[in-house]
Amino acid sequence: METVVGVEGSDEGKCEESGVEKSSSSLSSPKQIADPVVYKLVRVEGDGRLVPATDDEVMEVEEFLVDEKIELPVVTDAGNVECISNEESSSGKSHKESSEGLSHSENTEPDAKLSARLEEIVPSSDLSLDDSHINESARIGECSKPPDGPIESGSPASVICNSSKPDFYTLKGEICLDNLSIRELHGLFRATFGRETTVKDKLWLKRRIAMGLTNSCDVSTTTFTILDNKLVNKGTDNSFQNADGMLTEGSDGEAKNLGYETSPTSHSSQMENHQIVLGKRLGNLSVELDCGSDDLQMEHRGAKRVRKPTKRYIEELSEVESRDYTPKVISSAKNTGQGQTSPKYCIRPPGNAPLNERTIVTRLDSLGGSGVQVPFVSRVRRSRPRKNIMALMKFDSSGMGVAAKLVQEALSVRSSPPESEHADKVLKVRSASEQIQPLFAAEPEKDKRRSVMSTIELGKNLGLKQTDSSEDNSDDGIATVPTAKGGMRRKHHRAWTLVEVMKLVEGVSKCGTGRWSEIKRLSFASYSYRTSVDLKDKWRNLLKASFAQTPPDDGINSRKHASVPIPAAILLKVRELAEMHAQVPPNLGPGKLPSVSRSVHQTRSGYL
DNA sequence: CTTAGGG
DNA sequence: CCCTAAG
Structure with a gap:
């Protein structure tokens, strides 16, 4: 119930440590749990001041909020948050719900707070922010940074490294994001995550990219150099992880100062909470390393997620329903903890997607690149025959009830997964949890969140990583083209990020x-x-x-x-x-x- | 169904 | 990416 913000630093893995957050840090002393930090959507100016977010950013948020409302009912919780996080939004309700469910969870923030946070600016943060940046910058050896930090719009950090390394990323295996221009960052971002970004904040971009490359949420706020998949923090090496996904904990330095953020690894739930709470800094938040998922996330929000068949070519109409939930399940829990580095938790309820879809007419096409809007119909069409979709949608929309039923069935039968991939050995345990999740998702909000939570915990106990699926909906990238033969062929190449x-x-x-x-x-x-x-x-x-x-x-x-x-x-x-x-x-x-x-x-x- | 290879 | 042959 407590708010996450306060966080005690001990075990939580918070992913968030974002630079900007400093502001938050100042506010939130570790101890003051009671007093949640207010987050506002702001940008850090060159001189270290906070300025109101750009229209763009704001818009994103708004959008998000709107979506949230829509989704809310359906939304599961943490997982969901994460997905959304990408945009910047998540926060409010969803986390609220989630928090309740969790034992630790902190939620506490009421809607009012949320709104408050958006509106209010953090006062003191300026100074602290400023200081920290300066200090860091000073420390950074290579980059002797000019005090002024004539930075364009970006964050101070970006400025910092200009001097030393002009080149892009990859410098003898090293990827240095520090001196990239926004444009360059966008390019890198696209390459990394496979989608365009509208965010203009360099710091955000860098962090996001760093997280993506590093597969961790723990990215330093000061410099962004990635060496061999590890993030190297020149100034202080407080945080770095390897590609393996293991996060090293020892980092403390600045992070501690911030008051939170320590080791992301350990408890996923906590992380989630944090993320949620922090909500505003989504960029950072999005912990996921799977950033790949980002794109998905975006899409998700906008469009519904049609359940995605595991196999590309499968187009069975008849069993839509069963499949519908099935894939989800698989996707959600599927992987074992081991492989993933980052903690991701996206649990997406199968049922709700359709709702969204209906609501939204157009969606951003991440795939194509640059946010092109296309009529959702066409998109959908692509992925599968319209009939199905329509049917599906109806089905879903008509009711959670149905979903619930399905769920029940699943539960009862839990041992027999439909077409699950998890026939394998390891998965038995997993499968159980997996199946459960979706079910819950379908349930009414209240129950849902609770269930989700439980699910998560369950997963934890099992030692599963719930990594999730951010992407299930990926119907996005798959376009099919009819061939003379009559077969459908996949057309879009989804670039590898x-x-x-x-x-x-x-x-x-x-x-x-x-x-x-x-x-x-x-x-x-x-x-x-x-x-x-x-x-x-x-x-x-x-x-x-x-x-x-x-x-x-x-x-x-x-x-x-x-x-x-x-x-x-x-x-x-x-x-x-x-x-x-x-x-x-x-x-x-x-x-x-x-x-x-x-x-x-x-x-x-x-x-x- | 999952792999390995060729197209 | 797609498609097919093999285990």
Whole structure:
């Protein structure tokens, strides 16, 4: 019940530590739980002052809010929040609900507060903010930063590093976001997450990208340099994580000062709460590393999520209902904790999606790039035959009741998953939890949130990571084209984002090559598109790319400007893995590999 | 159903 | 990405 904001720093993993938040930090002393921090949508000016958010940002928020209302009933909770978080919005109600359910949860903030936060600005924050930035900047060696920080619109941080590294990202395997222009950041953002962003705040962009590349929410607020998938904080090394997804906890430095944010890893629930509470800083919040999910999230909000079939080609009309919930379930809990680094929790209720869809006529097309709006109908159509959809929608809308029924059925039958992917071994436990989630989601709000919470906890207990699925709806990217034969063919190529690539690499490192389905489950549970075959193909391409490029080294290397190629670090990793796996017989099995894989990235591989 | 390969 | 052959 307590508010998260207060947070005691101990165990919570809060993901949030955003730079701007400092303001919040000042307000929220760790101890004052009672007094929640007020968050306002603001931007940090060059001189360290807070200014009201731009129209754009505000709009985003508003939109979000609106959506929220709509979704609210359906929304589950934390998971949901996360999904939404991307935009900046989430906060209010959803978290409220969630919080209640959770034991720790803190929710506490009433709607009023929410509104309050939007409206109020944090007073004292300026100073604190300022100071911290300055200090940090000062510390940062390379970047001797000009005091003034003539920064465009961005945050002070961005300014900081200008001097030393002019180049983009990838500097000997290093990715430095500090000096990128907004435009560049946008490009990188797109490459990383596969979607456009309208956000103009450099700090936000950097953090978001850093989080994405790093797969963690714990990103320093000062500098953004990513080395080999690890985020390197030059000034203070308070936080960094590796690609593996493990967060190192030791970080304290500034974070502590802020009053919150410590280690994101441990309790997911807490993190969620924080996120929720903080709501406003969504950017940061979105913890997910799966940032990939971001795009999805956006889409979700706008459009409904049609349940996504696990398999691309499946188009069974007859069983729509059953499928409808099924996929969701799978997606939601699917992966085991292990693979994912980041804690993501998106639990999305199957039922509600349709509602949204109906409501909203147009949606942003993340895929295409730049936010093009298209009539949702067309979109839908693409993914599946209209009949189905219509039927589906009706079905859903007509009632939660139905959903509930389904749920019940599921429960009763829980052991028999429909077409679940989780036939596998490990999943038994998981499956149970998975199934439960969706069910709950369907339930009425009140119950729902509670159930969700419980579900989450359950998951925790089980040790599952609920990573979720941010993307189930990904019907987005899939366009089908009728062929002469009569078959439908998938048309849109969904560009692989850096995040996805990293996940893939990580997955390979864990499971080894050739175990695509495993990898799919572990690392790509959230990406419903991307089949094991896709993973395989992508890996093939990566290998080709890595081997091709590395040797020549500098020659053509200058592709820097190419559209966000592929961070060299990743290619290196790919090579290493390739080597390893090539040498290691498959028969060793995944279990053994891990040790090797783990060390891999650091590797001393001398072979190549 | 999941992989491996070729197209 | 798609499609198909194989285990």
